[in-house]
Amino acid sequence: MSLTRPASPPRRSRQSRRTTFRTALLAYSFMAPFLALLLLYHTWPIIFGTYLAFTNYNIISPPQFVGLDNFRELIRDQQFWSGVVNSLKYILVVPVIQLLSIGVAMLVNQPLKGIGFFRTAFYVPVVTSFAVVGLIWTWMYQQSGPVNFVLMHLGLMNRDSSLLNNPGSALYAVMFVTLWKGVGYYMVLYLAGLQSIGRELEEAAVIDGATRWQVFVNITLPGLRPTILVCSLLSTISAVKVFEEIFVMTQGGPVGSTYTALFFTYAKAFQDFRYGYAAAAGIVVAVISLIFGIVNFRLTRGGRVDA
Amino acid sequence: MTTTPTDFARTAAQLKARRRQRTRLHHLAAYSVLVLIALIMLYPFYWTLITSLEPTGNIYQAKLAPSGVSLRNYAAVLSGTTVPFWRMVLNSVVICTVGVLGSVTFAALAAYPLAKMRFAGRDLIFYAILALVVLPNESGLIVNYVTTIKLGLLEQRGPVWDMITQYAAIVLPSIASIVGLFLIRQAYLGVPLELIEAARIDGAKELTIWRRIMLPLSMPTIAAFAILEFVALWNSFLWARILPLDPQMLPLSAGLLELSGTFSTNSRATMAGAVLVIIPILIVFASLQRYFMRGIEGAVKG
Structure with a gap:
């Protein structure tokens, strides 16, 4: 963690007030350009966004304070809650992507010939834009396309229709894309975690007659605990806030089956021009993702305090 | 019955051979899974590449090679019309x-x-x-x-x-x-x-x-x-x-x-x-x- 503080100079006694002032001035001028942009594009959105949630605002006329009206409306807004439900369904991605990434990381952690190629190959989707990935998978999912070809040959599908056009399957089809694009990212993090465990412990256990499974459960998993904690937190939060894949692939359709909470926020702001109402929805989404972040933290910590 | 040193050597050799075989099997399994995942990760890119090279044909079909090669689609994009x-x-x-x-x-x-x-x-x-x-x-x-x-x-x-x-x-x-x-x-x-x-x-x-x-x-x-x-x-x-x-x-x-x-x-x-x-x-x-x-x-x- 970056919380480690810089080493302080040992002496402070003889510093005159003037040099202290000069140092501060210098320090702040080093930071000025960064802080200016940070204030404008990171801090201001939090302040103004919170204020907007209590107003009616359409950019053209000044914001009009309406108290809790936006939140009252949100509570009764069916579309918003079905968006929230879809966002929560998206959390299904989290356990799958974490287990898969751990498996893949263990696989590419083996000293096999050509393993570097596989690591690189699994990482390619991560460095590709969602604009590209979304389009590619929209084509892959087309009727008579590659996905249907495979599914029908495996006997998992009997009617040739695009998974993205079917309200029952569209959300899961998009989830698969998130999974496909994200596995490589978590693989790299788990790989770093695995390499920090060290082989000696595992080898010692094997010599003592432990089975592969015992080694995995008693040594590898506990060793990965900090990484699992961080990774599942990251993926839970990004699952609740899923947006880009929806934006490129389905725009919330068909019949609202992939309409997520953050897509609602986007649509209210940039299609209906109700910026205040959208900001209120944004705050509710933030609270929900915070709650699920905490739940996730409790679950992965497994009741342990030291993890 | 007594075990002679040659017996030891024989069992040791057998053990070693068995272990080698097991490693080979293990490698085979690992490579199969690795290749399968690599296919899932890379095929969509490969498919996009070969389909973009085809002038005509059944566009969304699953395929391993382009039905024909032309740069027509690239010309269409690059011409900027x-x-x-x-x-x-x-x-x-x-x-x-x-x-x-x-x-x-x-x-x-x-x-x-x-x-x-x-x-x-x-x-x-x-x-x-x-x-x-x-x-x-x-x-x-x-x-x-x-x-x-x-x-x-x-x-x-x-x-x-x-x-x-x-x-x-x-x-x-x-x-x-x-x-x-x-x-x-x-x-x-x-x-x-x-x-x-x-x-x-x-x-x-x-x-x-x-x-x-x-x-x-x-x-x-x-x-x-x-x-x-x-x-x-x-x-x-x-x-x-x-x-x-x-x-x-x-x-x-x-x-x-x-x-x-x-x-x-x-x-x-x-x-x-x-x-x-x-x-x-x-x-x-x-x-x-x-x-x-x-x-x-x-x-x-x-």
């Missing part, structure tokens, strides 16, 4: 260059006092920035949109001026990178204080110390961050799609979605465009992979 492709290349290059230089310079400057200077309010600023990472920012897109409009960055005043302000509108929000600040600060912390003190005693200005000592000694981290930032900027499309920009000003990733709209009758041309958008990233990633992974790991630890 529907979207100004070369202009979008230029836009992406400008946005990435300004974005990477800006974010690296600003983060590298700001990290210096946070790591190596004592001044009033240092801890306050550090923790305030840290808090920004945690605080919810779901309305970020909305408020930044309002800010961009209110700053007048999208008003029309004259061709050259408009171009500059629209580039600024696209790139400014991503310049102050908190991840970059923490990464570089972490690298600065490793620079020995004696080196800096010695330079100060020799009368070096802080800016000189920053340029001559801090930057060179933190180069691996700075390079890693620069690559991460380049990839992020090249890939980002949402912000540019939301802003009401002149279509001439769109970067490639956002332009690709525009292309898929205008070329909806000819998806092969869009596929050609997708291939062209991916290639630069793949080159950067393949050649600078080591820095890249280091940046990812550092960014999460940071």
